Structures are given as structure tokens and as C-alpha cells.
Amino acid sequence: MKKSEPLSESYYYILLCLAKGANHGYGIMQMAESLSNGEVVIGSGTMYGATGNMMKKGWIREIMSTETGLPRRRLYQLTDSGRAALDAEIARLRRMLQHAEGV
Numbered sequence: 716m717k718k719s720e721p722l723s724e725s726y727y728y729i730l731l732c733l734a735k736g737a738n739h740g741y742g743i744m745q746m747a748e749s750l751s752n753g754e755v756v757i758g759s760g761t762m763y764g765a766t767g768n769m770m771k772k773g774w775i776r777e778i779m780s781t782e783t784g785l786p787r788r789r790l791y792q793l794t795d796s797g798r799a800a801l802d803a804e805i806a807r808l809r810r811m812l813q814h815a816e817g818v
Contacts, residue, residue, distance in 0.1 A: 722804045725757050725765050730774065730801040733793040737778060740766065743791065766791055774800050 722730070728747035732738060738746065744757045757765075769775045774797030780788040793801070 721807065722800065723765075724755060725761050726769065727801070727804055728755050728757065729762070729765055729769065729791075730793065730797055730804075733775060733791060734798065734801060737790040737792040739780075739788050739790050769797065772800075773797070 725747075728751065729743055731750065732743045732746040735746070740759070740762050744759070744762055747755050747757050766775060770777065774794055775791045776794055778790050778792050780790050
């Protein structure tokens with residue numbers, strides 16, 4: 716089994732939020748805080764630095780919203796390789812939790 720590099724907490728939550736569907740930066744920041752019950756707060760600098768790096772890795776892509784009656788907005792969307800990175804991290808976290816439960 717190939718060992719994957721652990722994701723930072725910010726990367727993990729951004730990918731997790733995007734697994735629910737495309738979203739804009741502020742929406743991702745709000746969703747991450749909600750999913751983590753307020754434990755994870757992603758600042759705008761972290762958010763946009765992380766999304767830039769994840770676009771370079773091919774994990775996410777930018778799309779434009781097409782909702783009628785609303786201004787066009789830049790959205791981020793999870794790619795197949797981003798989904799694979801998220802799945803690998805979830806599997807890694809599950810393994811770690813199983814090891815901890817055995818102690």
C-alpha cells in the first residue's frame with residue numbers, strides 16, 4: 716500500500732466541504748466551521764493559499780456559477796484526484812483511530 720502524505724487540517728476540511736458540492740471560498744470557510752462544531756476556523760489567507768495550491772495539484776478546479784438572477788461567482792469544485800486524496804486521508808485517519816483503540 717502506498718503511503719500518502721497527511722493533509723493539513725485546512726486542506727482536509729476544504730476537500731471535505733467540496734465533496735458535498737461546488738462552493739465559493741466564503742461558503743467553504745463557513746461550512747468547515749459548521750462541520751467541525753467551531754473547532755476549525757479557516758481564515759481567508761489560508762483559504763485562498765490552500766485553494767491555489769490544490770488547484771496546482773489538480774485536486775480542485777475553478778468554475779463560474781450559472782445561477783440565474785445572481786452575480787456570477789467563482790466556485791471551487793472537487794476533481795477526481797481531489798476525491799482520491801480525500802479518500803486516502805479518510806482511510807489514513809481511520810487506520811490511526813483503529814490503532815489508538817487497540818491501546
